[in-house]
Amino acid sequence: MARTMRGASADALADLTSILVGKLGGGADASRIGDDLFTVSSLLRSEAALRRVVTDVSVDAPAKKNLVTGLLAGKVDEVSLDLVGEAVSRRWTVSRDLADALETLSEVAVVRSAGTESGRLADELFAFGQAVNDNPGLRDALSDPSRSVEDKSALVRGLLEGKALPATITLATQSLAGTYRTVAAALATYQQVAAEVHGERVATVRVAHPLAEADRQRLADALSRQYGRPIQLNVVIDPEVIGGLRVEIGDDVIDGTVETRLADARRKLAG
Secondary structure (H helix, E strand, C coil), X not given: CCCCCCHHHHHHHHHHHHXXXXXXXXXXXXXXXXXXXXXXXXXXXXXXHHHHHHCCCCCCHHHHHHHHXXXXXXXXXXXXHHHHHHHHCCCCCCCHHHHHHHHHHHHHHHHHHCHHHHHHHHHHHHXXXXXXXXXXXXXXXXXXXXXXXXXXXXXXXHHHCCCCCXXXXXXXXXXXXXXXXXXXXXXXXXXXXXXXHXXXXXXXXXXXXXXXXXXXXXXXXXXXXXXXXXXXXXXXXXXXXXXXXXXXXXXXXXXXXXXHHHHHHHHHHHX
8 A cells, every 4th residue: 555654755755745746737748758758766775876876865955956957857857857856865764765756756747647637537546446356366466476567567558558548557557666565556646646636536435336426425414524634445356245334444344244154143142
């Protein structure tokens, strides 16, 4: 799921996100910036010496900016270069947080490249994640360490091109990079980012049978009132759910399944 940063890193990421949103609001190319920042985050992960220098608190911020400018000028968008310069001038709790933060900014930029279709983007990411989970052959192909990332990316593009938003395809291929624990974890994080940009939170609802539209709406309305913001429902049909439903919103779990209620009743009887 979404990465958690602490201390100086959390403050730096919040500041950089505000700068990014401001740049995008001013008309910067969100798709290009998303690609650039993901590329730079990958570079920092692969080049340990560079990562150490640009996160070293004993090195002056101007020197760090000059270093990344020399490396990246002409290779990335000017806005991307400015963001990276801002990033290396900040303090980071641990060295790896810089690359993680740039990847998070990349995700925000790609989501914002979808514009008013961020809701559709979240739906497509969820649908692709479900396809991966429900198709063992596809899941194995995308997790096979013997296949290159380029090969896996070609497979994903073949499945999605002409059917999904460009932002969906970008994030689906980005999920293959291995920076999250699994492809499913990456896709779940991207859904959260898309929902937040759309002003929503994501609720995963596990049920034994599909919900009627009226029931979906009642549940969404109830959760929206409880959390004080719109809730996007991702409904998962789970045969292990005998009846009722289980709702997961971030770290919150509302378990109203029959199995859980029966277990509660048994504990009360035993006590």
